[in-house]
Amino acid sequence: MITALVTIMVLAALAGLATVVTAGAPEEISLADRIDALLPQTQCRRCTFAGCRPYAEAIAQGAADINQCPPGGERTAKALARLMGVAPKPVGKEFGVVPDHPAVAFIEEEACIGCTKCIQACPVDAIVGASRHMHTVIAADCTGCELCIPPCPVDCIIMRPAPTVAR
Amino acid sequence: MTFPTTPAPHVVAHDSVGRVMRIVIYALLPTVLLHVAFFGVGLLVQITLGVATALVSEALALRLRRKPVEPFLKDGSAIVTAMLLALCLPPLAPWWLVVSGTAFAILLAKHLYGGLGANPFNPAMVGYAVLLVSFPVQLLQWLPPAGMDMEQVKLSIGETVQTILTGSLPSRLTWDAVTSPTPLEALRTNLKMGMTMAEAQAAPIFGTLGGRGWEWINLATLAGGLALLGLRIIRWHIPVAMLSAIVISASLMYMVDPGTYAGPIFHLTSGASLLGAFFIATDPISAATSDRGRLIYGAGIGVLTYVIRTWGGYPDGVAFAVLLMNLSVPLIDRYTIPRIYGHAR
């Protein structure tokens, strides 16, 4: 009887120790990381969060649904549904229209007054220019988030189809 | 003057699925003929029933799936399935056996997975395995081959048809008098009874190479198979891998203990080794894709066939071996993608 008790206690202690040791170690790739990897990284905030990463964290915590990313479209929604083990569904209309083609912002240079408002709005530093000098969008770096359009006081930013990358 | 435009290439070899399947059917004919010569017309009745069922099931499934019926009935794949299944059944098996097996094969193993081209398991072998597991007694009621010097019980054509359709023999006969085990089954039983290999193979059912009659049928199958190879309907990888695997396994065990294990020639010429190697395992839809994958696939079938035959509870292992390797095909395909031009190995 005593041997049994001792054996059980020793083993239980070992098991507890192992669990404690591993629980203390941080998970190297978190769920939020894996969700973030599936998002298109446009940082457009149409999901109502302040970028792709915050949206990913919200999904990981169960605070957001998987269908809030219009730039990702059906593919992203499907991939997210698969990762989270839920049924796939189309992107919610309230978050915006799924674009047919990738687009990038373009500044009509004659109209630009150099106010730097768009530079401040760009989440990925894809606009260059200095105060009172003409700005321009680096097309290759632009994610097409359209966040630079509302702040522009002279409405000189338009969306154009993204240039195709030559291979 | 304007001309219609279609994308390149502008020439194609006018091959078709139908032609491939037709050639397979023709290549099966020698086997069928010798089978009939040794075991009577039962097989023809079975094939007729099977083909009819296959076509009806196929049409039904296509109709239900709202697919065009005619091109798929004409492609002949259902006929091949039905013929292969019928060849595996005893000639006097009752009609509902071949009908239910074929229907199961076409409806469940083929169309449930998306029809022609999508079935991961060989439909004929699924049908056969279901029958073997469900009705083992009926599936072991084989006939003695013609020309054996044991008491002959000949059935006329009418009696054969009647037996198959009613499931019972003419009143003058009993099943015990009519049936005889297959060579593989006989060998297993004899060995279980404690006979040595020599004693076991002395029974009249055994011939020079393998089972009496069976050895000739298998040679006909080999001829048909070689024809398929020659016409490039199948490629060598699967048959060669499968047969070599059987030969190697059998030779190894034979060398270890010739008293307990039959030799490689016996294994090649008995049961469904050759039919399996040339006609069943080579079904491209359920086989592995790349050359390397096909070698692995074939070898796997060979080894498993030998294992199941020698130590398992069923008389022949080809059907189970094929299904087991079908199961592994997607995995094999994943790991045997050939090196692409210009890429490092």
Place this chain on the structure above:
Amino acid sequence: MSALLLILLSAVLVNVMALTRMPSWRPFAAVTGTFKGAQGLAIASLIAIPLVATIAWSLSAWVLKPNGLGYLGTFVFVIVAVAVVPLVELIMRRDARLQPQRPGFPLLVTTNSAVLGIALMVDARMQNIVDAVSFSVAMAAALGFLMLAFAAMHDRLQHADVPGVFRDAPLALVSAGIMALAFMGFTGLIQE
């Protein structure tokens, strides 16, 4: 030698516990067709199951039984599994390719290890440590193979024109049925 061979064969081919015992069905449901997930699970099983089985068998044979505590066997197995699996997971985290793909991963491996371990212990054929280790390795290999094969099959069926009502779960069950049918070929293989 031939006894060992028999054990290995029976482990790989016949006693595929995954197909015969309910709890072990979970791996197939859990990987939901992602091949990478199945790969992680297979590797975890390959490490964890032999480890659990060996430790538990040694404890059972050399600690419990001599002390008349054989009845604690099952309990000890569960505890060993609970202790070992997190360690295995920790090892796997070091390699990004083996990252556990889904939550609940350790639980799965734990269940599998425990179930297979218990099966191993109650098997009377396990007379010495070599038998036990090789049996557990074979078992883990068989389970891993099946998980991979099933995941690869699932991936392949994604692209087939499967009739709507049979998509996913029904077809997976039909496939499992045909798989079980195929494994029936091994019936009677190991009778001794």
Place this chain on the structure above:
Amino acid sequence: MTASELLTGGLRLEAHKQRSTKAPIRIASLAERYVIPLDQHSGLSAVPLVKPSDRVRMWQPIAQPAPGISAWLHSPVSGEVVAIEPRPAPHRLGAPTLSIVIANDGRDERFENAAAIVSFEQISPTEACEHIGRAGIVGLGGAAFPTANKLESSLCENGPQLLLNGAECEPYISCDEMLMRERAEDIVFGGRALLHALCARNCTIAIEEDVPEAQAALLRAIEKAGDSRIRIKVVPAIYPAGGERQLIATVFGVEVPHDGLPADIGIVCQNVGTAAAIARWIRDGQPLVSRIVTVTGDGVTEAGNWEARIGTPFSSLIVDSGGYTERMARLIMGGSMMGIPLPHDDLPVVKATNCIIAASALDLQPRSAEMPCIRCGNCSQACPAFLLPQQLHWYLQPFDGDQLARHGLLDCIECGCCDYVCPSQIPLVERFREAKPLLTRELDARLTADAARARFIARNERLARLEAEHRAKLAAKRRPRNEPTS
């Protein structure tokens, strides 16, 4: 990797060359108007040097290369520039592209290209490359890659090996065969010029086994030139042995890396027609204003090879060939395997026009109805890139980017072998062609997403840092002066 391994792919196709090789090369009759598309080479469109109503003379440069990959264009005739406007061109189903239209005055007044030289050995290799570029010479095998750009990217110190591609594997095309038969000396001359321009070690002329006359002609020309660096290599008549990468594997037994160029492994491949064009430029001062075009098929009365000036309408060549037969059904530029289908014949001959097939139903029977793939594997046996087309096809529906990339969709050379052998009559190449941009876009999207994420993180960190500095400054300002600093 040995040459024999290549032979596992490819097809032995029934050749249809005899029809067009009975008669020698003939000169195509002159047309009223010549249409010179500005984008008849790969790379960027050329920039016009002339404007409407300008007078031009024969061989005069009329467009210069844009910066980057591009080529010169020269006037094939003397006359007047009528217009510079979009005109139908023989690519992309005859879609119009900007072209220079020249009205022929029939006088063939020659423009003297001052730079033409007789002895190329006197100039340095770099100058030789530039000089070749000024002739507007592009790869005449069909891809029309500007030769000067190819030579520039191939200059290497230890001397590359030159490969002249005379393996014309497309069953209908015979322009290179006729060129080798009749103008072997030009090819050898051009080969020697290229050897000099590239500082190449040696020159191999690859030629198919089924053209003995051409082999003999080339051997004679090499003997006459007395250049021991030039040799002939006979290759099997297997389609697509004439594809650049396939030919290199056959001749040298090495593979071009999938993400590299032949120059990366010290090999430069040029078409024999290109070599002959170089010879004419260096020796005679004639820029690339004409080429040999095979007109063949059951749809024309008399098949043959024509020396046609660039810009000659297809319809004029058809008239030269005796006009259409009643059976004429389809028009194709290029070969039967990879050629471009064209909706009408009001199109100019461009530098890439190696062949015009006027096909009847006897030549090219339409496909039968498509059936599902039965995974027979004939396609993977035929694929010269060692791909598994059946698997690619499987993963196209629905589109699975990961698997398509793993199975090498982007390595498909669109040769059409898989289509040819497919018993299910699946238009595989067409599907692959459509899927490639989708896959490229998906793979690019992943890269750009990673870059965007990195910049987003960097920006957030920078903003946070600025914010912190700002707060620290504010705090320092607000702090009363007499409070001791800690």
